Structures are given as C-alpha cells and as structure tokens.
Amino acid sequence: MEVLLKVIKNIFCNEEYSEECKKCSLCHLIDINSLPSLKIIEPDGNFIKKDQILELKNLFSKDSQYTKENIYVIKNCEKMNKESANTMLKFLEEPDGNVIGFFITNHQDNVMSTIQSRCQHIDIVFDNDLYEDFNIEEEKYNELKSILDEYLYKIEVDRKELILYNKTYLTGLSKEDIKIFFQILLSIYKGELNRRYGLETRENMYDFLSKSKINNIIKKVNLIIELLKEINYNVNVDLLLDRFVIEMDGINNETL
Ligand SMILES: [Zn+2]
Known part of the structure; x- marks a missing residue:
C-alpha cells in the first residue's frame, strides 16, 4: 500500500513529484487520506461485499474535480466474493467516467480470472x-x-x-x-x-x-x-x- 500510494502521487502530483512532495495539495490530501477522488476499499469482515462495490460505482458516476481520473484501490482483492466480483467486473467493463483502479493481492491465484484478464499485472517483489x-x-x-x-x-x-x-x-x-x-x-x-x-x-x-x-x-x-x-x-x-x-x-x- 505504501508503494502504491507513492505510485499514485507520482502519477497525479501537481508539481514535479519527489518523495516528500510538500508543495502540492494533492500529495498532502493523499497523505492525510482525504483526497475525495481516491477511494480505498478493504474487506468488511471476511469479504469485500457487493454493496461496497456498488457504493464505489455510485460515488464515481461523475468525473473527478480533483484529479484527471477518479482513483480506486481494492486491497486484498482476492477477498471479493462471487457477487462483488461480478459487480466489479461490470464496473471494469463499463465505467461511468474516467476511472483508474488498482487491485492489490498477495494471492493472485485466488482472484477471478475474468478480473485478472482485464488488468495489467505488476509484480512487486521486495x-x-x-x-x-x-x-x-x-x-x-x-x-x-x-x-x-x-x-x-x-x-x-x-x-x-x-x-x-x-x-x-x-x-x-x-x-x-x-x-x-x-x-x-x-x-x-x-x-x-x-x-x-x-x-x-x-x-x-x-x-x-x-x-x-x-x-x-x-x-x-x-x-x-x-x-x-x-x-x-x-x-x-x-x-x-x-x-x-x-x-x-x-x-x-x-x-x-
Ligand atoms: Zn505533489
């Protein structure tokens, strides 16, 4: 997550991004977890539930006023159950506005193949x-x-x-x-x-x-x-x- 937030700042930073961007409000908002166009979803209990994805879809039905794209992160994305994964799939195929999404997992094999095939894979090896x-x-x-x-x-x-x-x-x-x-x-x-x-x-x-x-x-x-x-x-x-x-x-x- 720490790495990913740096990647996101690197993409959207209003200034020339450096590790400790203190200049721009965007990086600051990310640091304090208050950027309205960035939504981070994590399992609610054992699973990521359908309602969480629907809420995201609803939230991002309009283009962002803060960043060029709305941004979402699905943490432990292997924890989407069948219902939420299918809802996610629809959102991936027909996003309403400009959206960029990141899925994080340590268990890639457990992520639905239909979702995997619609993503670009980046292995982060520590x-x-x-x-x-x-x-x-x-x-x-x-x-x-x-x-x-x-x-x-x-x-x-x-x-x-x-x-x-x-x-x-x-x-x-x-x-x-x-x-x-x-x-x-x-x-x-x-x-x-x-x-x-x-x-x-x-x-x-x-x-x-x-x-x-x-x-x-x-x-x-x-x-x-x-x-x-x-x-x-x-x-x-x-x-x-x-x-x-x-x-x-x-x-x-x-x-x-
Ligand atoms: Zn910045």
Missing part, C-alpha cells in the same frame, strides 16, 4: 524475496557482472546487434551462474523502477536506463521474475536462454 544475497565469491561475481554490463549495454543502447549474438554472452555459463546473472539483472532493473517511483535515491550506475520507458522496464522485471521461477524447475537452460534473449528483444521492439 528485496528479500528473491535475491537476499547473491552468495557467491567476489571473483565469480565480478566475472558475471562484466558479462552483464556488456549484455545490458547491447540490449539497452546498442540494439542493432542480432539477438542471437546477445546469447553468446551467456552460453557456457552454468545453470547456477545464469540464475545469479538473472538475479543481478533483476536488481538493476528494479533499482531503476524504484528510482522512477521515488523509492530509491542512490544514483544508478547505468544512467542509460533512464531513457527506457517505464512499461518496458516493468515487462522486463516481470519476465526475469518468471524465468527465475522456471529455472528452479528442471528446465532446459538453452531453451530458457533462447526465450530470454528473444523476449527481451521483443519487449524493446514493442513500444518503439
């Missing part, structure tokens, strides 16, 4: 989830890091290289090394993402990343998280690398 420590020797780390630096430059800046050429950096690495390679890469993209959301103040060592589109970075983060999950199973590492280089390239081309 630092201690995936890569607590890289847990390798310094020499190994440096070796992987130099491969990674070269790869990152190729994929982000010098995009003319053939994608399969990019793969040659990685072939020959063991499965364990590739895993660490992905983990370091993930931390770099996530660092950039956090910087955009105002959550990271350390300077980026890869300043060329600041030119990438935010959607682009989110997609790469999601891809790498998915590959990291898969590499733990018995997958063919060569196929996984093919997928990696092709999809990374695909993401680059998508939003050009």
Whole structure:
C-alpha cells in the first residue's frame, strides 16, 4: 500500500513529484487520506461485499474535480466474493467516467480470472524475496557482472546487434551462474523502477536506463521474475536462454 500510494502521487502530483512532495495539495490530501477522488476499499469482515462495490460505482458516476481520473484501490482483492466480483467486473467493463483502479493481492491465484484478464499485472517483489544475497565469491561475481554490463549495454543502447549474438554472452555459463546473472539483472532493473517511483535515491550506475520507458522496464522485471521461477524447475537452460534473449528483444521492439 505504501508503494502504491507513492505510485499514485507520482502519477497525479501537481508539481514535479519527489518523495516528500510538500508543495502540492494533492500529495498532502493523499497523505492525510482525504483526497475525495481516491477511494480505498478493504474487506468488511471476511469479504469485500457487493454493496461496497456498488457504493464505489455510485460515488464515481461523475468525473473527478480533483484529479484527471477518479482513483480506486481494492486491497486484498482476492477477498471479493462471487457477487462483488461480478459487480466489479461490470464496473471494469463499463465505467461511468474516467476511472483508474488498482487491485492489490498477495494471492493472485485466488482472484477471478475474468478480473485478472482485464488488468495489467505488476509484480512487486521486495528485496528479500528473491535475491537476499547473491552468495557467491567476489571473483565469480565480478566475472558475471562484466558479462552483464556488456549484455545490458547491447540490449539497452546498442540494439542493432542480432539477438542471437546477445546469447553468446551467456552460453557456457552454468545453470547456477545464469540464475545469479538473472538475479543481478533483476536488481538493476528494479533499482531503476524504484528510482522512477521515488523509492530509491542512490544514483544508478547505468544512467542509460533512464531513457527506457517505464512499461518496458516493468515487462522486463516481470519476465526475469518468471524465468527465475522456471529455472528452479528442471528446465532446459538453452531453451530458457533462447526465450530470454528473444523476449527481451521483443519487449524493446514493442513500444518503439
Ligand atoms: Zn505533489
């Protein structure tokens, strides 16, 4: 929730958003939970009830005078029961005015698939989830890091290289090394993402990343998280690398 509120401020802030925007009334209203065009819904007891969604729909039947869109957040959205989820679905399909909605869950599998399919997914992974420590020797780390630096430059800046050429950096690495390679890469993209959301103040060592589109970075983060999950199973590492280089390239081309 804390992260999301920063994202919302980042989108709607009346000034140039910074972490501690003290200048604009909008960020202030969000901080004190009093922005009329922002509605946060959480379970009433065990469930989010149909009435809560109807009330939201009713509240947002007119355009906002405060922000360009009305904004709602559904906390623990997996707790919508069948009735409320169906009401929500209608609202998603036919909103009355300009509305932007955020659904938060730690149990994505329990969210109705019809709702999931109408949302853009953003995985937020907290630092201690995936890569607590890289847990390798310094020499190994440096070796992987130099491969990674070269790869990152190729994929982000010098995009003319053939994608399969990019793969040659990685072939020959063991499965364990590739895993660490992905983990370091993930931390770099996530660092950039956090910087955009105002959550990271350390300077980026890869300043060329600041030119990438935010959607682009989110997609790469999601891809790498998915590959990291898969590499733990018995997958063919060569196929996984093919997928990696092709999809990374695909993401680059998508939003050009
Ligand atoms: Zn502000």
